[in-house]
Amino acid sequence: MDMLVEAMALLVCPTAAGILFGAVLQLILNHRLRGFGGAAICLALPVLVAALLTVGFPIIGLWDGVAEGFLCGAGLLFSAHQMYADWRNVPLTLAGIVVSLAILEVAVRLSLGPPPAYSPGDGPHLLLATFVRSTGPDSPLFQTGAMPELVAKQAMQGDLNGRTMTDRPPGAMVTKEIVCSIVYGSAYSGVLDVSQQRSDVFPEHVDVRPQHTRRVLHVGDSMVYGANVVRDQTFVARLGEIEPNVRHVNGGISGTAPDDYLAVIRSWLARQPFDLVVMYLFEGNDISGLDAPHPCSNWQSLLSYDSGRALLRFPDAPNNESRIGLQWLLANSPLPYLGRVMIVAHSSLAAYLGGLLDAWSSRSASANGHLLWPHLEVILQTARDELREKHVELTVVVLPSAAGIENPDDPIGFATHVRSISRRLGLHELDATQTIRDALARGEHPIQGDRTHFNEAGHQRMAQWLHQQLEGPTPVALRPTSWDGFR
Numbered sequence: 276m277d278m279l280v281e282a283m284a285l286l287v288c289p290t291a292a293g294i295l296f297g298a299v300l301q302l303i304l305n306h307r308l309r310g311f312g313g314a315a316i317c318l319a320l321p322v323l324v325a326a327l328l329t330v331g332f333p334i335i336g337l338w339d340g341v342a343e344g345f346l347c348g349a350g351l352l353f354s355a356h357q358m359y360a361d362w363r364n365v366p367l368t369l370a371g372i373v374v375s376l377a378i379l380e381v382a383v384r385l386s387l388g389p390p391p392a393y394s395p396g397d398g399p400h401l402l403l404a405t406f407v408r409s410t411g412p413d414s415p416l417f418q419t420g421a422m423p424e425l426v427a428k429q430a431m432q433g434d435l436n437g438r439t440m441t442d443r444p445p446g447a448m449v450t451k452e453i454v455c456s457i458v459y460g461s462a463y464s465g466v467l468d469v470s471q472q473r474s475d476v477f478p479e480h481v482d483v484r485p486q487h488t489r490r491v492l493h494v495g496d497s498m499v500y501g502a503n504v505v506r507d508q509t510f511v512a513r514l515g516e517i518e519p520n521v522r523h524v525n526g527g528i529s530g531t532a533p534d535d536y537l538a539v540i541r542s543w544l545a546r547q548p549f550d551l552v553v554m555y556l557f558e559g560n561d562i563s564g565l566d567a568p569h570p571c572s573n574w575q576s577l578l579s580y581d582s583g584r585a586l587l588r589f590p591d592a593p594n595n596e597s598r599i600g601l602q603w604l605l606a607n608s609p610l611p612y613l614g615r616v617m618i619v620a621h622s623s624l625a626a627y628l629g630g631l632l633d634a635w636s637s638r639s640a641s642a643n644g645h646l647l648w649p650h651l652e653v654i655l656q657t658a659r660d661e662l663r664e665k666h667v668e669l670t671v672v673v674l675p676s677a678a679g680i681e682n683p684d685d686p687i688g689f690a691t692h693v694r695s696i697s698r699r700l701g702l703h704e705l706d707a708t709q710t711i712r713d714a715l716a717r718g719e720h721p722i723q724g725d726r727t728h729f730n731e732a733g734h735q736r737m738a739q740w741l742h743q744q745l746e747g748p749t750p751v752a753l754r755p756t757s758w759d760g761f762r
Contacts, residue, residue, distance in 0.1 A: 289347040556689075672705045
């Protein structure tokens with residue numbers, strides 16, 4: 276009911292405002308506007324004003340602003356143009372529009388078949404900040420340019436412990452805040468206080484016992500962190516149980532990508548020594564998530580790539596200038612709210628329009644897609660070189676997605692690309708795809724219901740496999756100052 280009330284208000288209020296403005300304009304001019312030019316002014320001027328207001332104050336999406344401006348323009352046309360001096364033309368026009376939309380709907384259903392998926396989430400949300408909160412972390416809207424400052428601040432005002440997505444800040448944005456706070460420390464103030472979350476994934480002190488003769492850092496995303504799994508049940512914790520003489524440290528951070536991994540590895544190594552770093556590359560989103568905008572790098576990629584090295588874009592201090600975010604609004608503003616309501620009402624026409632906007636957004640996010648694999652190679656090369664300088668070995672582990680498990684012989688698959696890069700760089704590379712595939716073939720259930728993350732059984736399987744596969748280097752000589760970060 277609330278959705279219908281909002282939709283009716285968005286339909287009626289701007290039209291009524293346009294009618295009122297038209298009546299005032301007619302009184303001022305003492306006549307109605309005439310001709311095509313007058314009609315164009317009536318329709319275009321409110322659209323332009325609404326678009327400018329939306330860009331300046333992006334409380335709603337750009338296309339919502341344009342749609343409301345158009346409705347206002349329609350009301351202005353009805354009351355200020357000569358063609359509607361006879362008010363009987365107004366219902367005739369409205370009836371013609373309704374009939375035309377109905378014919379289009381039928382034509383789309385008959386000729387184009389089932390519409391593409393355009394999910395309004397848990398319901399259409401008019402406010403842009405709420406829309407952002409209700410969007411999944413892998414959405415293109417977190418991959419494209421600088422989000423308007425007002426939208427970012429409003430979206431991040433949610434409760435980190437909120438029960439629903441619309442109550443919480445977007446997970447993708449929280450992750451970037453955590454990474455920025457790890458990389459820049461107290462120099463980065465951020466939009467949200469994530470000190471507790473940072474301490475969870477990047478603790479000040481790591482417990483080390485006398486029997487620990489090796490130290491291994493495991494870096495990756497939620498697959499390593501252990502989404503929806505108790506902390507002592509992750510494969511990193513299980514490895515610690517299997518290998519009591521090795522201190523395995525879980526450096527996984529949910530929602531991160533390889534550029535984040537490199538930055539986090541540097542922060543860990545600046546704090547305390549390791550013998551081996553294991554970087555986990557997840558087939559599901561590690562490439563698509565690479566080079567995403569970060570708030571501490573002026574909403575550009577965290578790293579820049581120059582002469583075969585991956586460096587912090589802003590090495591000395593974080594940079595977060597005020598921004599309008601026009602490119603982001605153009606690429607990521609959702610289908611107007613009225614259209615999203617029509618999708619809920621099973622309109623194929625609205626769903627196809629939403630699909631076009633989705634395709635536009637995805638295309639904008641993947642504009643530099645051809646650079647992602649070369650950038651991954653530079654990241655791995657940089658990690659290899661920097662770790663070798665510290666006498667630390669690097670191992671790369673491929674974690675499969677459902678697609679990788681189901682397509683074992685894909686010649687252009689993720690694992691094939693990673694293997695080729697690893698061979699060129701002389702890196703030790705492991706692929707967990709087969710061990711998970713074998714577990715499934717035996718009737719085991721190592722994966723959660725989301726078909727992505729390992730459950731406790733999957734983490735146990737991974738720990739056993741890693742115990743067999745990882746061959747650590749000779750431990751580095753212990754220096755008296757090397758253990759300062761360990762307690």
